[in-house]
Amino acid sequence: MISIRLNGTEEQFPDGSTLAEVVQRITSATQGIAVAVDAQVIRRTEWASTALRPGAQVDVLTAVQGG
Amino acid sequence: MANKLVIGERQFNSRLIMGTGGAPSLEILRKAxxxxGTEMTTVAMRRVSADTHGSIFDLLKELKIDVLPNTAGCYTAGEAILTAQLAREALETSWIKLEVISNEETLLPDGLETVRAAEKLALDGFTVLAYTNDDPALGKRLQDVGCAAVMPLGAPIGSGLGIRNPHNIELMRSLLTVPMLLDAGIGTASDAALAMELGCDGVLLASAVTRAADPVGMAHAMRLAVESGLLAHNAGRIPKRWRAHASSPQSGLIGTDARESPEF
Structure with missing residues (x-):
């Protein structure tokens, strides 16, 4: 298992988990969201092929009312 | 000033950009x-959480209102740039309302960080609408680094204090060539009308509508105020005079020939 910081919370994932699998734990949406790993935006098309290092910081964002 | 607001390559019939923050419910927001009459509205980018619903984005799609993501809550150019990149990925728009604030209490813009972020985002192909102080020199800097629109505040965000320095707004407008929208500080319809009378190309507001006792009624008032302000600006106001200037004819008054007042 590896530890990933997902939207600010420490979570455990199986070794070799991809970014797509990590994102799926927090939301089933694939549209209207964006993902950054260690403050770098990862495009949607690359989620399934992006492996994560232990301790990686993953942020999943969406639009909310504001401004 | 032409009838349409042109920012970058887009044209808008409405010169009112309404924000979505602070609305009591999605249903009231929809009606407001x-x-x-807005054709573009702002949204913020935040982490997905259990109580996050994708409904604001769905609502805007349904109403066919363009989405303008903002970088609200960012304190540095780096944070704002990352937020803009995430918004572009999530919402498939390269338009961004750039907002880099200096502190939580006043929410006043950090001019230096705003210019730094604006320059990088413009180079990266973003259409940048920059929230800024009512500082003509800073506005010019933002224009020079490639902002598509400059958006000075009238007063601090959510304060409803109106336009505290009308002269600076007018001066700023005269020095810039890109569209200038008044952003922040609007409290009621007369503030929005004044912004347009001062020459602003549009108005961006949220709290004045979403936190009004009747948001839908205030949204309607703002629409009319922006339209009225523009019409008044284009029509040309009369010069201000120190003394009265009668509008009725001075000759032909009863009693003037006799040089005496009639008796009653």
Missing amino acids: LIAS
């Missing part, structure tokens, strides 16, 4: 957006 419709009543405002």
